[in-house]
Amino acid sequence: MVLAGTGRVSLITGASTGIGKEMARKIAAMGVTVVMVSRSRERLKTAEEQIRRDFPAAKTDILVADLSSQADIRQLASEFCDRYERLDILINNAGMLVPKRSVTLDGIETTFAVNHLAYFLLTNLLLETIKSSSPARIVNTSSAAHKSATLDFDDLQNEKGYSGFPVYCRSKLANVMFTYELARRLEGTGVTANCFHPGVIATDLFRDQNFLVRAGAQLFLKSPAKGAQTGVYLATSGDVEGVTGKYFVKRRAERSNKQSYDEAAARHLWAVSSELTGLSKPPTAYPPPDRPV
Numbered sequence: 001m002v003l004a005g006t007g008r009v010s011l012i013t014g015a016s017t018g019i020g021k022e023m024a025r026k027i028a029a030m031g032v033t034v035v036m037v038s039r040s041r042e043r044l045k046t047a048e049e050q051i052r053r054d055f056p057a058a059k060t061d062i063l064v065a066d067l068s069s070q071a072d073i074r075q076l077a078s079e080f081c082d083r084y085e086r087l088d089i090l091i092n093n094a095g096m097l098v099p100k101r102s103v104t105l106d107g108i109e110t111t112f113a114v115n116h117l118a119y120f121l122l123t124n125l126l127l128e129t130i131k132s133s134s135p136a137r138i139v140n141t142s143s144a145a146h147k148s149a150t151l152d153f154d155d156l157q158n159e160k161g162y163s164g165f166p167v168y169c170r171s172k173l174a175n176v177m178f179t180y181e182l183a184r185r186l187e188g189t190g191v192t193a194n195c196f197h198p199g200v201i202a203t204d205l206f207r208d209q210n211f212l213v214r215a216g217a218q219l220f221l222k223s224p225a226k227g228a229q230t231g232v233y234l235a236t237s238g239d240v241e242g243v244t245g246k247y248f249v250k251r252r253a254e255r256s257n258k259q260s261y262d263e264a265a266a267r268h269l270w271a272v273s274s275e276l277t278g279l280s281k282p283p284t285a286y287p288p289p290d291r292p293v
């Protein structure tokens with residue numbers, strides 16, 4: 001069954017520009033109400049106007065939130081639930097590549113906070129609404145960049161020798177591990193969770209990077225519309241009905257990196273994330289004492 005049409009509701013973070021805006025455009029064109037999220041009302045308004053110009057019947061809405069702030073994420077979830085009774089499609093997409101280490105208002109390293117913890121917290125806050133809209137789908141924008149990464153549970157907030165791109169890669173690995181763990185926890189609910197690599201896409205993501213990174217990206221750049229294809233496919237296509245816990249590239253399930261299949265590590269990431277977002281108490285040590293490193 002295609003997950004589209006009037007009556008369905010989606011929420012897309014990072015929808016003011018880039019890949020998120022293109023996913024919003026394509027999903028709105030299918031008749032689904034699209035709630036677009038970013039930090040900037042102005043940028044969201046511009047994106048919304050462009051979508052409505054192309055598809056006058058599009059049903060769009062705007063919610064402003066800085067996803068580096070857990071208070072903003074809670075406010076976002078609460079405003080969403082005040083306005084809508086269902087959520088058929090959640091796309092966690094907002095992401096940053098932060099060249100110099102910084103911390104958020106919550107005291108958390110910014111890349112980890114925005115690229116991983118925001119996906120985690122927003123999803124959990126909306127989970128009951130999503131489950132009650134079943135069959136429903138959660139789609140997380142990751143990246144092939146995750147393949148070079150390993151999560152260091154002693155340094156999840158990247159205090160040791162910060163370097164923007166490796167830290168970004170680790171956050172994208174966290175997206176994959178979060179997706180797999182979420183899919184396991186959602187078994188039997190009719191809600192699927194998948195993640196994808198959009199390709200190397202001409203967006204604002206690389207704006208603060210050094211010449212080498214920008215030049216490297218330029219070599220392989222594709223359009224944001226192309227970057228949106230796999231995410232829209234996962235969110236709406238009948239081909240992936242019931243498919244869950246997978247990493248997709250160009251609309252096909254692919255192997256992700258080795259650590260992403262470590263279920264104990266994914267459970268631990270979930271526990272740490274719960275604690276850092278105030279959803280639960282501190283987790284026990286990882287790896288467990290009886291397990292070799």
Ligand SMILES: NC(=O)c1ccc[n+]([C@@H]2O[C@H](COP(=O)([O-])OP(=O)(O)OC[C@H]3O[C@@H](n4cnc5c(N)ncnc54)[C@H](OP(=O)(O)O)[C@@H]3O)[C@@H](O)[C@H]2O)c1
Binds near residue numbers: 037065066141197201
């Ligand atoms: N471009 C690529 O080649 C590529 C490759 C692999 C994966 N990805 C992934 O694709 C996703 C989208 O990136 P993009 O390439 O489309 O980049 P982009 O053009 O820079 O768009 C990023 C989006 O995220 C939003 N955003 C950033 N920080 C935010 C925050 N703190 N709170 C709320 N919204 C925030 C931005 O909105 P505002 O600035 O308006 O707040 C914007 O809408 C990211 O998860 C990225 O990791 C991109």
